[in-house]
Amino acid sequence: MTEARIELPPKLVPLFTPPRGAVQYRNAYGGRGSGKSFNFAKMAATWGYVEPLRILCTREFQVSISESFHAELKAAIASEPWLEAHYDVGVDFLKGANGTQFIFRGLRRNTQSIKSLAMIDLTIVEEAEDVPEMSWLALEATVFRRARSELWAIWNPRTQDSPVDKRFRKSPPDNALTAELNWNDNPFFPPGLETLRRREQERLDPATYAHVWDGAYLVNSDAQVFSGKWRTAEFEPAASWDGPYQGGDFGYAQDPTAAVRCYIHGDTIYISHEAGGRGIELDAIADKVCDAIPDYERYVSRWDSASPGSISILTRSGLPRASSAPKWQGSVDDGIRFLRSFREIVIHPRCVKTASEMRLYSYKVDRLTGDILPILVDANNHYIDALRYSVSPLIKSRRYNILAA
Numbered sequence: 001m002t003e004a005r006i007e008l009p010p011k012l013v014p015l016f017t018p019p020r021g022a023v024q025y026r027n028a029y030g031g032r033g034s035g036k037s038f039n040f041a042k043m044a045a046t047w048g049y050v051e052p053l054r055i056l057c058t059r060e061f062q063v064s065i066s067e068s069f070h071a072e073l074k075a076a077i078a079s080e081p082w083l084e085a086h087y088d089v090g091v092d093f094l095k096g097a098n099g100t101q102f103i104f105r106g107l108r109r110n111t112q113s114i115k116s117l118a119m120i121d122l123t124i125v126e127e128a129e130d131v132p133e134m135s136w137l138a139l140e141a142t143v144f145r146r147a148r149s150e151l152w153a154i155w156n157p158r159t160q161d162s163p164v165d166k167r168f169r170k171s172p173p174d175n176a177l178t179a180e181l182n183w184n185d186n187p188f189f190p191p192g193l194e195t196l197r198r199r200e201q202e203r204l205d206p207a208t209y210a211h212v213w214d215g216a217y218l219v220n221s222d223a224q225v226f227s228g229k230w231r232t233a234e235f236e237p238a239a240s241w242d243g244p245y246q247g248g249d250f251g252y253a254q255d256p257t258a259a260v261r262c263y264i265h266g267d268t269i270y271i272s273h274e275a276g277g278r279g280i281e282l283d284a285i286a287d288k289v290c291d292a293i294p295d296y297e298r299y300v301s302r303w304d305s306a307s308p309g310s311i312s313i314l315t316r317s318g319l320p321r322a323s324s325a326p327k328w329q330g331s332v333d334d335g336i337r338f339l340r341s342f343r344e345i346v347i348h349p350r351c352v353k354t355a356s357e358m359r360l361y362s363y364k365v366d367r368l369t370g371d372i373l374p375i376l377v378d379a380n381n382h383y384i385d386a387l388r389y390s391v392s393p394l395i396k397s398r399r400y401n402i403l404a405a
Contacts, residue, residue, distance in 0.1 A: 021148025048100035062106030247390030286318030
């Protein structure tokens with residue numbers, strides 16, 4: 001019998017010591033850089049190597065495969081030659097030589113599709129913080145029909161009353177193993193992330209830093225730029241609304257490319273769609289955005305004018321109405337004031353990255369006195385920048401005279 005050595009962060013070893021089916025739940029929560037998703041992906045691929053399994057990978061919102069657990073699985077499989085030899089990894093599928101199959105589904109508005117799935121051996125719930133109670137009830141009623149079936153949940157805690165937190169931290173069942181895992185629990189924490197962590201430790205207010213890196217609940221702080229100004233809710237734009245307004249911000253490796261669509265109605269701005277991600281080549285941005293935002297190419301979209309050559313590539317590769325967003329001295333501060341001047345900002349629940357930035361975008365806090373400084377932290381602002389660009393002509397012209405809150 002051939003044996004393989006699998007290295008895990010020490011805190012995860014007790015989670016995966018019991019054999020498959022010995023427990024019903026295995027969970028991990030914590031902050032950025034902990035390796036939760038990567039190592040759960042590696043263990044799922046390993047289980048699928050040992051025996052043929054049907055593995056469901058899900059999250060509340062999944063617009064495309066690129067926003068699913070597929071990327072983590074692909075990276076984990078590529079890290080071990082014996083896993084790489086076993087799996088056929090396609091753009092939108094992942095299959096083992098022994099018949100193991102990975103299935104990728106979003107929970108929101110896909111409940112019937114989930115209920116129709118049969119013979120699921122393992123369910124992995126990524127970004128479990130965003131999964132509401134009704135989705136949990138429907139999911140659990142479906143995936144525990146097979147003997148030895150398990151559910152694994154991975155999340156970064158945000159509120160103490162989220163369904164996943166209540167389930168596995170406040171009132172955990174006897175058949176659940178749950179571990180907290182943060183960056184300092186990860187012996188494989190990469191140097192590049194350590195540089196980012198140190199930089200954000202200096203720039204972010206303590207509450208935001210603790211949430212992002214230390215797995216703490218997100219406590220509202222006066223340093224958060226949009227504190228008290230936004231909420232998430234489902235909506236459908238009406239014909240009487242102004243818009244759509246569309247914008248985009250370029251990124252690549254550390255920073256994501258980001259695009260949004262929004263509307264204005266009365267004293268409220270509504271963000272209906274988002275698209276983006278890291279590592280997207282310029283000539284692939286149009287396809288990525290148009291896959292996630294219907295008819296994006298039919299409307300004007302305004303992009304970061306610092307890169308006119310990039311905008312030229314967009315217009316040639318599928319976004320003929322892409323243009324440069326106007327900029328001027330103080331345009332960032334003016335844009336923030338303009339967005340805050342609305343009575344509220346309503347974000348559709350599918351725009352999870354935009355909502356995350358709304359929570360985390362903050363002013364710098366003096367390290368010694370705790371004073372909030374009038375200096376915006378250049379982090380967690382890529383979808384917000386795209387939002388500013390989308391309405392930049394309105395900011396400049398002051399066409400919407402809305403009283404500042």
